[in-house]
Amino acid sequence: MxxxxxxxxxxxxxxxxxxxxxxxxxxxxxxxxxxxxxxxxxxxxxxxxxxxxxxxxxxxxxxxxxxxxxxxxxxxxxxxxxxxxxxxxxxxxxGRPLATTSRLLEAQAAKMTNQSARLQVARRMYEMRFPGEDVSVLTMQQLRGREGARVKRSYREAAAASGVDWNRREYRPEDFASSDAVNQALTAATACLYGVVNAAIVALGCSPGLGFVHTGQARSFVFDIADLYKVEMAVPVAFACAAENLDPDDLPGEVRRRMRDVFRESKLITRCVRDIQMLLLDTELDEDVMLADVVELWDGGSRRVASGKSYEEFDVPW
The missing domain is CATH 3.100.10.20 (CRISPR-associated endonuclease Cas1, N-terminal domain)
Structure with missing residues (x-):
């Protein structure tokens, strides 16, 4: 051959x-x-x-x-x-995920399909956004309300700090240019964030579609994880760029360049990897575990047996 x-x-x-x-x-x-x-x-x-x-x-x-x-x-x-x-x-x-183990994917699917476990993950996500606040007994409705208030407050504070006029978040996917400069900058900044978070999720072998807060969309988990960093990274960059009255044709490019710098300085990918592992497994996985190329067979319940082995007929309860 x-x-x-x-x-x-x-x-x-x-x-x-x-x-x-x-x-x-x-x-x-x-x-x-x-x-x-x-x-x-x-x-x-x-x-x-x-x-x-x-x-x-x-x-x-x-x-x-x-x-x-x-x-x-x-x-x-x-x-x-x-x-x-x-x-x-x-x-x-x-491309193919960097991880060869399905451990994170299995944990993601197990927690996402169990109502109690899903709520616990959602609470931990909100807890990461509200440092010092106790959200352990809040319902999803209460968590959404608190998050909505936090995001609106962050827009107002960024507008005041940058001197940009702010009305409300407005995004039309089919007509980007119809939005004002700050909304265009917010759209470009979050687009960069979604792309990088998507890359981290896929590289770890997780499913972008199995979200805990967001649901029903092929990138629901991407939106979940990106929301952990959006107020910290995307909002300040967007308002700072909008405040400079850049040429509309230059605005998206300048936003991308500044988001790239923020990602590097904040070690975004390292944080994504750590946060995803902690949310799904309550621990960080060693690199050897992530790259271990081990295939097993399901043996019912939570049991597993080795693959690549011939199981004789008398082992099977016909």
Whole structure:
């Protein structure tokens, strides 16, 4: 048999951990290919190389073209590929998760489908947003009310600090330009946040669709986790950019650049990984556990048995 042409995929153990990666790389009006294990980006200014294993999410903006080899490298590296419109994020595809264990996914599904456990996770999410407050006995309705008041207060405080006129949050997906500058900036900032959080969730092997507070949407868990950081990161950046009266064409790009800096300074991906593990497992997983390539067979209840073994007929109660 002829050898398979091209570069062999890197072993999972050779890839950078999610928390050690770049949060996101945004590209537009260029051609994306590969050179060995590096992504190449070519435009009229020349060629740059980006190590594939260092990318958390690659956002492909307008005018981008990507080759089959480039896409293959991103997939083999466990990087999320996000195709981006002119002003916002549309999620289309991702590479394989970095985690080889389904432990987090199973814990997510178990807690999401148990009403009591789901409420406990939701309370812990709100508790992370309300430091020093006791939310242990609040209902979902009470939690939503408190969160709504917190977000509105954060908008008012950011408006006062930046000197920006603020009326209300207004977002029209079909008509980005119809919103005022601060609403456009908020949309661009949260789009970046959703893309990076989605990359972290997928890399850990979790399901973006199994949310605890949000539900019924393919990225419900993304919205859950992003809400932990939105007021801290997206709101201040959006209002600061809106206050500078930037050219409307420059506003989304400036928001992206500042969000990238905030993500790096706050170690967003490290926090995402830790927070997701603590919410689902009450502990942080060791890297060896996340990369352990172990397949087992379900044996009823919570029991498991080894796979790759022949179980004789007399072992089966026919």
């Amino acid at each position: 002829k050898p398979i042409p091209g570069m062999p995929p890197a072993a999972v153990s050779e890839l950078a951990r999610m928390q050690d990666r770049l949060t996101f790389v945004y590209l537009e009006r260029c051609t994306i290919h590969r050179d060995g294990n590096a992504i190449t980006v070519t435009d009229e200014r020349g060629v740059i190389h980006i190590p594939g294993a260092t990318i958390g999410a690659m956002m492909l903006g307008p005018g981008t073209r990507i080759t089959h080899q480039g896409m293959m490298l991103l997939a083999d590296s466990g990087a999320t590929s996000v195709w981006v419109g002119e002003h916002g994020v549309r999620y289309y595809a991702h």
